[in-house]
Amino acid sequence: MKVEHRLRENRDFRRVFNRGRSSATDKLVLYWARNRGSNFRVGFSVSRKVGNAVQRNLIKRRLRACFDRFLPELLGKPADFVVVCRKNASQATYQQLENDVLRLLKRAKFMI
């Protein structure tokens, strides 16, 4: 995932949490908000309650791989996303995570 698609600053995260809208499944929560740029950005938040460092890193890598797959359809849409993981996300396979991300993006009307 390229640098311009990453959400990096703490104030950006806070802005998405405060101003944005949200939707959730049992494993993931998606927050989104419009931004002033010309492209989308994504940030991931996995707390220590989800698991140890190995499990948290694995989840983040898999979520990044999900967004890589949906990259062509998201390209050019000016929005910031934050994906928050819930506890049972540590047991999920890649396919389950991808299904959840797709459902959430459809619900947020960013994908058809």
Add this chain to the structure above:
RNA sequence: AAAGUAAGCUGGGCAAUCGCCGGUGCAAGGCCGAAAGGUCGCACGGGAGGAAAGUCCGAGCUCCAUAGGGCAGGGUGCCGGAUAACGUCCGGCGGGAGCAAUCCUAGGGACAGUGCCACAGAAAUGAAGACCGCCGAUGAAGGUGCAAACCUUACAGGCAAGGAUGCAACGGUGCGGUAAGAGCGCACCAGCGGCCUGGAGACAGGUCGGCUAGGUAAACCCCACCUGGAGCAAGACCGGAUAGGAGUGCACAUGUGGUGGCCCGCCACGCACUCGGGUUGGUCGCUGGAGCAAUCCGGCAACGGAUUGCCUAGAUAGAUGAUUGCUACUCCGCUGUGCGAGGCUUGGGGUGUCCCUAUGGAACAACAAUUUCAGAGGGACACGGACAAUCCGUUUGCAGCACUGGAGCACAAAACUCGGCUUACAGGCUUGCUUUCCAC
């Protein structure tokens, strides 16, 4: 072979496609940015661990003075060595556990001082003290006696052996000794001190001596040694912005800060509060090092030395993921086959009981009959194990092969870098030693 014990190694493998993060070479222009700087192309090659973890110690490195003096505080604590250093490691000593291999051991000082030792107990450290108890030699009172002496009382007094308390009671056991006792004397044992021998030393062995000294220092403490503080969010550089403001208070070195325990010393300088304003960009530090591997040499070992070869992550919301094939290991299910085991049936054989047949012996004086015993043959019923054949079934349990399908595959991820310690860990492999058994 089994049981045990110690140490070491490994931590699935081979590939394909799409992505992520560094590096090297070529190319030299575009894009982003105010700038510093970043990014984009092609090719090649690289990309988590033994604990990367916990952050418990030690070092390098950086800043504070080149890290200085004193006090306080903290740490370590048998001896010798290794090391850059250590609370680590190696070798030994003492003590403890084990048949043994081996393992454990914060293991200096309790005559420098202070504190504490609850409850119980007479008494918990001062050579003090006596509840039950022992004694009545000596003294006293009484009695018997001519006297010597003996008896009684347990009053004066003597004792600490035995009982009782407790984690612990002022050396232990035995003999002598005594009125009863006591290191009072002796022997052995434990402990203490001196001397001798061995050893580098901790210490060990021997000998002599006086006869005896509670525990606790992971209580304060004493002694010896070590220790300045902070930490890569350290710190350095580049670029930008704002500001060199306003008000109030203190002050001219006796002040404030650096300096984060205090004092001295050193360095720098007006300082504190309120109001107002601004920044939270980039690069370096950042990976060639007390580095790794092999061989040889020195050393019991930790480790050291020499030669040759090798380069092996460097992110910053934080780089390893997705899809797929083959394969190793473990488990589960299904199908088929064989073996073993189970069940049914049949066959021959066995044992027991009953009946029949003939024979022989015994009981009655004899014969017959009867009763009883023995083995033989035949029949019926029952029994359980083994053998052979056939069939059934794979429900339960065991072993192996092939095929197909599924699941699992530990603990856990660098964040400046090393040396250790501690903790977590599926499975697999190797080696040494000890004890017991078996075979030769």
Add this chain to the structure above:
RNA sequence: GGCCCCAUGGUCAAGCGGUUAAGACACCGCCCUUUCACGGCGGUAACGGGGGUUCAAGUCCCCCUGGGGUCA
């Protein structure tokens, strides 16, 4: 990533190394009241885990576990 702190009933919390580990709120039972509340009496319930020092550990030492704080 570095550096610190804490852990005692359901909750908030005391506790020099020495009895049966205070206390408050909550909970349960009884009394009081026509009833509820208030009040009174009684009761249940705890030292995060594992080693070590000590005669004796909630307390002292070491190692884990789980919470919390802080930095530019």
